[in-house]
Amino acid sequence: MRVVFMGTPDFAVPALQALLQNNYEVVAVVTQPDKPGGRGKKLRPSPVKAAALASGLAVYQPEKVREPDFIEVLKELNPDIIVVAAFGQILPAEILDLPPYGCINVHASLLPAYRGAAPIHRAIINGERQTGVTIMQMDRGLDTGAMLLQGELPIGSEDTVGLVHDRLAELGGRLLVEALELIKNGQVQFVPQQDHLSCYAAMLTREDELIDWKQDAMAIKNQVRGLNPWPGARTSLADKLLKIWRVSVMEDYPASSAEPGQVLVAGGNQGIFVQTGNGVLRIDELQLQGKKRMQAAEFLRGNQLAAGSKLGEEESSAGGGGV
Numbered sequence: 676m677r678v679v680f681m682g683t684p685d686f687a688v689p690a691l692q693a694l695l696q697n698n699y700e701v702v703a704v705v706t707q708p709d710k711p712g713g714r715g716k717k718l719r720p721s722p723v724k725a726a727a728l729a730s731g732l733a734v735y736q737p738e739k740v741r742e743p744d745f746i747e748v749l750k751e752l753n754p755d756i757i758v759v760a761a762f763g764q765i766l767p768a769e770i771l772d773l774p775p776y777g778c779i780n781v782h783a784s785l786l787p788a789y790r791g792a793a794p795i796h797r798a799i800i801n802g803e804r805q806t807g808v809t810i811m812q813m814d815r816g817l818d819t820g821a822m823l824l825q826g827e828l829p830i831g832s833e834d835t836v837g838l839v840h841d842r843l844a845e846l847g848g849r850l851l852v853e854a855l856e857l858i859k860n861g862q863v864q865f866v867p868q869q870d871h872l873s874c875y876a877a878m879l880t881r882e883d884e885l886i887d888w889k890q891d892a893m894a895i896k897n898q899v900r901g902l903n904p905w906p907g908a909r910t911s912l913a914d915k916l917l918k919i920w921r922v923s924v925m926e927d928y929p930a931s932s933a934e935p936g937q938v939l940v941a942g943g944n945q946g947i948f949v950q951t952g953n954g955v956l957r958i959d960e961l962q963l964q965g966k967k968r969m970q971a972a973e974f975l976r977g978n979q980l981a982a983g984s985k986l987g988e989e990e991s992s993a994g995g996g997g998v
Contacts, residue, residue, distance in 0.1 A: 676699060676700065676755045676756060676776075676855065676859055677700050677702050677752075677753060677754045677755045677756075678694060678699050678700060678701050678702065678754060678755070678756055678757075678758055678855075679701075679702060679703050679704075679705060679749065679752055679754040679756075679757045679758070679774075680694060680701055680703070680704045680705070680723075680727075680757075680758050680760075681704075681705040681706070681740075681757060681758070681759045681760070681762040681766075682704075682706060682723045682759065682760040682761055682762050683706050683707045683721045683722070683723050683761060683762055683763045684721065684722055684723070684761050684763075685722045685840075685844065686760065686761045686783065686840060686843070686844045686847070687722070687723050687760035687761045687762070687781070687844075688722050688723060688726045688844070689844045689845050689847060689848035690758065690760040690781050690844070690847050690848045690851050691704065691723060691726055691727065691760075692726065692848060693848030693849065693851055693852050694758070694851070694852070694855075695730055697852045699852075699855065701732055702733070702752050702753075702754060703732070703733045703734070703735055703752050703754075704723060704724070704727035704732050704733065704734050704735070705734075705735045705736070705737070705740065705762070706720075706721045706723045706724045706727070706734065706735075706736055706762070707721055707736065707762070707763050707764070708736045708737075708738060709721070709724070709736070724736070735748060739764065740764050740766060740767070740770060741766075741767040741769075741770075746767075746769055746770065746773075749770060749773060750773065754773070754774045755774055755775055755776055756774050756775075756776040756777065756778070756779065756855070756858070757770070757773070757774050757777075757778040757779075758778075758779055758780075758781070758851065758855075759778060759779070759780045759781070759813065760780070760781040760847065760851075761781075761783075766778060766813065768815060771813055771814065771815065776858055777812055777813065778812070778813040779810055779811065779812055779813065779823065779851075779854065779858075780810070780811050780812075780813050780818070780820070781808060781810060781847040781850070781851055782794070782808065782809045782810075782811060782818055783795050783806070783808055783840075783843045783844075783847065784798065784806060784807065784808075784809065784876065785805070785806060785807040785809060785825055785827065786809040786811060786818060786822060786825075786868055786873075787818075787819075787868040787869055787870060787872050787873035787874075788872065788873065788874055789806075789874060789875075789876040790817055790818035790819070790873055790874070790875055790876065791817065791818065791875045791876035791877055791878070792876060792877065792878040793876045793877065793878055793879050794806075794876040795836050795839055795840050795843060796836050796876070796879055796883075796901050796902065797876040797877070797901070798830065798839075798876075798901075799830060799834070799835070799836050799839060799897060799900050799901035800883075800897055800898050800900075800901035800902070801897070801901075802893070802894070802897045803830055804829065804830055805827055805828070805829055805830060806827075806828050806830055806839065806843065807825055807826050807827040807828050807843070807846070808825065808826050808828070808843055808846045808847045808850050809822055809824070809825050810822070810823045810824040810825075810847075810850050810851060810854040811823060811868075812865060819868060819870070819873075820868070821865035821866060821867050821868070822865070822866045822867075822868060823854045823857065823858075823863050823864075823865060823866075824850050824853060824854045824857075825850075826846050826849070826850050828842055828843060828846055833900070834900065835900050835901075835903040835904065836900065836901050836902065836903060836904075836905070837903060837904045837905075879902075879906065883898075883902070884902060884906055884907065884908055884909045885908075885909060885910070886898065886899075886908050886909065886910045886919065886986075886987060887987075888910070888935035888936035888949070888950070888951055888952065888986060888987050889935045889951070889952040890951060890952050890953075891951060891952055891953035891954055892924045892925075892951045892953060892954030892955060892956045893924055893954070895908075895922065895951055895956060896922050896923070896924055896956065899919050899920065899921065899922050903920050903921070904920075907919075907920065907962075908920075910936070910986045910987045911986065911987055911988065912963065912980070912984070912986060915963055915964040915965075916963075916964040917961060917962070917963055917964070917986065918961065918962040918968075919958060919960075919961050920959075920960040920961060920962060920968055921958075921959040921960035922956045922957060922958050922959060923956065923957045923959055924954060924955075924956060925948065925954070925955040925956065925957050926954070928948065928954070928955040931950055931955070933950040934950065934985070935950055935951055935952045936949065936950065936951075936985050936986045936987040936988070937949070937950045937983065937984070937985050937986075938980060938981070938982055938983065938984040938985070938986065939955065939982060940982055941975060941980040941981065941982055941984070942975060942980075942982075944972065946958065946959065946971040946972065946975075947961075947971045947974075947975070947980065949986060957971075958971050959971055961974055963978065
């Protein structure tokens with residue numbers, strides 16, 4: 676089976692590796708153009724490009740896959756199937772209809788839930804206890820095609836988006852190979868999605884990073900988990916950006932009349948306790964603008980933070996700075 680693989684970020688690498696480890700004929704890899712990164716803004720290859728070149732595979736990086744010249748390249752490659760995993764471009768009908776077995780996608784959710792660009796982040800931010808991977812036949816809609824296989828994955832109460840991402844990527848590689856074997860053997864059964872059960876996982880924005888201390892403690896904890904390690908939940912301390920990387924809900928903390936965002940305790944071995952709209956959070960790991968990530972105890976040894984201080988009062992001025 677001749678396979679063209681389309682993918683870009685780290686999530687897609689295990690799927691490509693699974694194809695190679697199971698001796699599929701990957702005739703080409705298609706990924707996004709190199710992007711500037713790092714302090715020098717030098718062009719960097721995508722993780723998929725790096726993995727493909729390390730395996731001696733042909734790599735194509737069209738600005739737009741719908742360009743006629745690239746579609747001609749695909750026709751010359753003559754794939755039996757196109758496999759897509761977090762590629763980053765929408766495929767036109769001419770590509771969807773090109774391979775005999777069509778195009779299949781490795782999607783990081785249990786469809787029809789969390790269609791769209793940020794399914795892992797949104798699932799954790801929303802406090803889901805389960806997610807998974809769906810292998811689906813691509814059609815002209817956004818993650819609306821018939822499903823071939825699904826695999827479930829539990830989300831632990833302390834799991835971050837980084838941990839869940841890596842587990843889903845490995846699961847996606849395993850399911851992809853299983854799905855291709857079913858396709859080759861004519862055993863696959865396509866299951867239509869139930870559109871009325873769908874929800875959309877919109878791309879993250881800067882507003883999604885901002886902590887609203889008026890939310891309840893568990894909602895803020897889920898937000899922090901769902902943005903760790905990227906892009907990070909943020910608030911402010913005086914005129915500086917403050918990223919919050921890990922928190923704990925203090926369920927038995929005495930009731931307080933403090934305002935949301937107000938620091939209740941900051942010192943000693945107790946850590947940093949903050950009032951929310953409902954309940955109290957303990958900040959366990961944080962990062963002040965211009966500083967490294969650190970545990971709360973380490974932060975307090977080098978920074979004064981008095982009880983009664985308010986977090987989040989200067990977001991508009993602190994929001995543009997980096998950490």
